[in-house]
Amino acid sequence: MKKHFNIYVLLCGLLTFTWMSCSEMDSYLRFVEDGEKLYTGKVDSLQAFGGKNRILIKGLFMSDPKVTDCVISWNAGQNYIQIPVNRTQGVDTLSYLIEGLEENNYNFEVITLDKDGNKSISSFISGTVYGDRYKESLNNRPINIAELYAGDLNTTIEFGRVDLTSGIYGIELKYMDTDGVINEEFLSIDDQDLVLPNYMIGEPFEYRSIFIPEPNAIDTFYTEFSAVVPSIVYLKNFRVPFRQVQRQGRWGILESWITNDAVRIHAGGNGGWDEWNSNIFNVESGWGAPAVTNGKIYQVVNLSPGTYTFKANPRTVENGTVPDTSMEGRGDQSYLVVGEGDTLPDVVDIETSPATLGYLRVLRSIHPSNFEVEFTITESKQVAIGFATTQAGGQVGSQFPGSANGRHFNIISFDFFRHND
Known part of the structure; x- marks a missing residue:
């Protein structure tokens, strides 16, 4: 019984060897046609870089010094280019620009050849060519x-x-x-x-x-x-709520405006910015505060030739506003003013100074819609735009009805514009 078993094992082994030998032979025959078939080294590290109606194909020749040519084909082989390859002892580079392509996505097949026409296994790379459709998008x-x-x-x-x-x-x-x-x-x-x-x-x-x-x-x-x-x-920080750069209590200094010392009559050297009435522009004297003499708050801008309007939009021109001419006995003089250069003219000179480009005397009799200055320049200039005032302080006597305690000028916003803009 044991003997028969050994014969059976031997026969199985022979059959297995025969099957394996046939499989290896089939694999071998795939590479043989009228003799052994030779393959050249393929292109490694293949890349494609898109451009406008063109594409750059790059790769490396890593081995096989027998390579003499490289073929790049696309459109399922309908289009191709054959490139001579000058191989050296080291790694050589494939870099070829294919031009005149229509805008599209492409699949490229790359093979190498030797002098006898033996070719490599194919390498594949995809790439995009861009054109007018892409540009128009x-x-x-x-x-x-x-x-x-x-x-x-x-x-x-x-x-x-x-x-x-x-x-x-x-x-x-x-x-x-x-x-x-x-x-x-x-x-x-x-x-x-x-x-x-x-x-x-x-x-x-x-x-x-x-x-x-x-x-x-x-x-x-x-x-x-x-x-x-x-x-x-033309102006920064020109409307309620006005911003301040410093403050103490109710009063502060306006951001983006130049405020001279004459206005800074309140605690901490402040004035011009008022927390009351929604953070408003306000030059105030009286109610125990000292006078403002030649006070100036302004911005400096650069203007091209043209006609301009500078306008203030006051909260009110009633009680407490800088007075009418009938009250000039106190020496009050306040102006919306535009002056040539980097500062406003002094209050006493505004109406006569050659540097004054335009002004409006601030009076209670003027309707709020008319608080504006129009002026024209014929060449580019640096210009100062703002408010200048001299106004009494302390307690004001009853001989000035409606303003028994002081002076203030509340501005909600300023406008500045060039005509025909």
Whole structure:
């Protein structure tokens, strides 16, 4: 019985060996046709970099010094290019630019050949070619705010957010400065604000957006230039609630305004900003406070030629407002005033000074809608715009009805604009 079992095991072993030998032979025959078939070394590390109607194919020849040519084909082999390869002893680079392609996604097959026509196993890579359809889909980055503050000629542009999947990379911008020089600026897509120093008032800036459709793309795309004229901001901190840079109790100093010492008559050297009535603009004397003599609160701006209006919108012109001319015995004189240069004329000189470009005497008899100054300049100038006053302090006698305790001038807001803007 044992003997028969050994014969059975032997036969099974022979059958298994025969089956395995046949399988190996089949595999071998796949590589043999009229003799052994030889394969060249394939291209390694294959990459494709898209561009405008073109694509760059890159790879490495790592081994096999017999390689003499490389074939790149696409459109299922309907299109191809055969490239001579000059192999060295080390690693060589494939870098070939295929041009004149239609905008589309492509699958590329790459093989190598030797001098006898033996070829490698295929390597495959996909890539995208961009063109007019992609370019026409691009939009310029939107602008949220483009403002030029006439006080320092630095234009601040705030750009909106965009879809980063579009490939947007940044902004190119050109503008003219006050010397007539064209400046070029770049803003990364990671940033939102761009400041343009010494901007020429009235001139547009031009900008376009830059797109790189994929990492390491070989071409950059641009939108068309858009021209924008910034809106001019002539005054800062010009309405209720006015902001302050310092305060003590009720009184403070107005932010963005120049306030001279004559106005700072309240505790801590404050004046001009008043917490009462919703943080209002107010120059106040009396009610125990001293007089204001040649007090000035103003801003300095740069203006181009044109006609302008400066307007104050008072809370009231009733009780406590700087008085009518019938009350000049106290020496009160208050003005809305525009002066040439970097300061306002003195109160006593406003009506006669050649530096005065325009003024309005503040009187109770004037309707609030008429608290405005219009003036014209024929050349670019630096100009001071604001309020100047001399007004009594202490307790005011009853001979001035309705103003028995002092003087104040509450401003809710200021307007300043250029005609025909």
